[in-house]
Amino acid sequence: MPSLLDSLRDRKVRALAQAISLSENDPIGAAELFSQLGPVAPRYKIGLTGPPGSGKSTLIRALLDQAVAKGLRTGVIAVDPSSPFSGGALLGDRLRMQLPNFDPQQVFIRSLSSRGHLGGLSPGILTSLSLLEHYGFDLILLETVGVGQAEIEVMYLVDLVLVVLVPGMGDEIQAMKSGLMEIADLFLINKCRRPGAEALMSELLTMLASAPRFQEEGVWRPEIFRTEAIDGEGVSALFERLFSYREDPVLQTYLQNKQRRRLYYQVFQSVLNTFRVWTADALKPITLNPDQAFNAHELAQRVIGEVCRQERARHDAQPLEGNIADTLACGSASHPDITKRDSLPRAET
Amino acid sequence: MDKQKIRILIAKVGLDGHDRGAKYISQALRDRGYEVIYTGIRQTTDDVAKAAVQEDVKFVGLSLLSGAHNQLFPKVVEKLRELGAADIVVFGGGVIPADDIPFLLEHGIRAVFTPGTTTDQMEEFIRTVMEESA
């Protein structure tokens, strides 16, 4: 039987699906295993976030419609919260996204549960997204629920964040104002034929106008789109805009800067995740005695020392090639800038 | 057995819209800690199999009340095999006459749950399968 890595290289759908499971179940192990796939060229990634019922899934379906028509291969990851009581999850968004009789090589949809992680995103999500990149999707969509401080992580994972809102939720927007401004690159007023769409629009405009950082010349200022995802109204305009970076220097620069920040964050997170596991392992054999005087800081120093010593030994055995600055450098041959590509790939003929 | 890591697709194949049972079992399994993907009604056997592969589930539960189970259930098994996923375990439920059960079992359906089945019984089945494959 071919190994999972070989099957992944052969672009087997099943292998991709299993690799994502592995990333969810064992984030560190998976990250290590899949690093053998080598560096990957970043793909255009769009995040969709917004409150439940705002129509994110239906919007994804409409975007998939556009993507399929243009011959773009698209991968979707939809994250839903897990049950706080059982840890289980009931993931029902797929139905709203899936096109009937879809081609599984062209459209890949995966529902994930947050598995209890605050912020809605599990540690495996980074690896899962990079697996989709390895697989060669032209476009990657990430759906997450909710907007707020806890959701900030999404902006480090994707190139652009679309915040999906619906008319008639003015109060909620007020409440999450700071979170919104932090993460939104584009606002969507979905279900835009409902009463209250105008009010929502002016609310958002006021909010944007009052934020000093959007007032400068040459700075990306979130745009507002209106859509009615259920029948596709406004979706093609949105789709064109997403792929217009070649014609729009402000957007292009913005994407490049974001990409840089994102790569930094990914490495940062990856280091943290790894340390989290190491630390847990190092602490496991130690029995703490509540009767004894105790200095947490001192103990921590010793654990760090122990972890570093072990890792040092491992690295000496298998040294990594090259220096860290080269690996991290953005825009190198192994990390081509997505905005340097044709803005909208032509349909394959 | 880490239930969270056991993913189950509950699907309604065929045209009937009676999803009370399918929804109940989806919720009940969620409440027992499993990750459940529910497809909604009117799914084709083809789309169910493709979804099962992409979602990397261990189990596919099919619910049908219209009587088309003998035609549709084995089709899902067949499609999974075509997609290289013969190891995904398929079970079924709904208004299924006892006479039809042997036929379904012969055609790759691992278990058939008729009305009155409890969540405990279903969990027992899941556990047995997981132990076998461990």
Add this chain to the structure above:
Amino acid sequence: MGQDQLKAQQERWEETTLKKFATKTPERLPKYVSASSEEVATLYTPLDCEEGDYLSDEGFPGEYPFTRGVYPNMYRGRLWTMRQYAGFGTAEQSNQRYKYLLSCGQTGLSIAFDLPTQIGYDSSNSICEGEVGKVGVAIDSLYDLEILFDGIPLNQVSTSMTINAPAAVLLAMYIAVAEKQGTSRVELRGTIQNDILKEYVARGTYIFPPKPSMRLIVDTFAFCAKEMPKWNPISISGYHIREAGCTAIQEVAFTLADGIEYCKAAQKAGMEIDAFAPQLSFFFNAHNDLLEEVAKFRAARRLWAKIMKERFCARDPRSMMLRFHTQTAGCTLTAQQPDNNIVRVAIQTLAAVLGGTQSLHTNSRDEALALPSQESVQIALRTQQLVAYESGVANTVDPLAGSYCVEALTDRIEEAAAAYIAKIDGMGGMVEAIEAGYVQREIQASAYEYQKAVEMGERVIVGVNKFTVKEAPPSGLLKVDLGLREVQIGKIERVKAMRDAVQVQATLGRVEAVARGEENLTPPIIEAVKAYATLGEICDTLRRVFGEYQSQVIF
């Protein structure tokens, strides 16, 4: 005796007689609840129905608010219509079953269609694999309906058709068959279910999105008001919502809220309320909890009468009458010890009759296992006949009225249902409430709680979680021939070879043009049907114009 005195006496009784007795024989359960999980008291007295006034709350049967019944002498004048829902396989097979049922003394027909027919597909469509003729009869074109009613004079029976999304097409076919028999549409009696809103929340056989679906429905209202005075163009159905697991209160609330939505849509299209409201009919579920169910029917009648009078300003008393068909609750049937179902159905039959139904279908004992056998269908029909002729409950009007318990339950259900309706109004109406997933979520929550209680053994289901026995699997169940789809495909091919293709294209073109405009769609559909355009062709034409409903999952 004044209220205060009664209250003092009741408190005394609770503190002394009841308490003393309960020390020796305490109540078996910490809490008693109805089938809908509503708490039930130990005792009901006049104190529980002290508000209101007999004349305005109950009144007399045949008069506003119709709590006691829509007709003055109820079953003494005419028994309810015994109408067994039936249909399977081909038109030929179902035609035989209908003739048998009529020969057994059944007084109306109720047509069950297979799922492809209900969703507007021809049997030849690949999506129909395995489904043709399964849950009802397969109808692809007028040709099938001609066979279905062969030898059954349509001027003598009333026919109910469980058809929703393509209801206008089946109505058109029925008219066409009748006219071939020499019966004009004015004489036809019967009902098309035609209730799309409950399809979105509970039953699932929708085709088009809500807006064009509502337009199709309103078109049939207008058509029937003008041309078919004895026909019910809709049967606003709570039955399936209850089957999906809602409570009695929700059943009343969501059904009447659907009714309100249809009235609003018809008014918006320019119809006068009294022009169509007398033709609206309803369809409820008869569940196991006898007293709660009787109260439910009475509460629904009173609430609808008030809605029509106060909200829609109807003047014709017939507009205020909630006339309804009832079916015993399919979801209460058990696969275990199936003969127990005969008793369940008998209790449910009593509930429907004591609740004043206008027509009734009784389920067969084996329906949790398969399609009912002929013998089972006969027992089900006999159950109705026993209640009608032997039990005595049909001899007087609304016999449970005045029971403290039933009146208290009636008041409570009405009040709680009205509160739900107010909430739905606040969301903008039923279409908006459905789009927001509110109704589905409410039903879902009730269904989940009910089933959990069964699994925990808190709710006893005889033969399922208590009093179980080991039993051999039943045999001899009715099976539908697997070759049916081929038979139907052959028929479609023959029809297509015989018909005038040019005329078919012309009539379908007309359907499409009218669908894009605003004229009534029923007449061009009748023309298409008469030209032997198939059901699938007509529905596909409408799909092109209206689009299809995107189903959703809501938990």
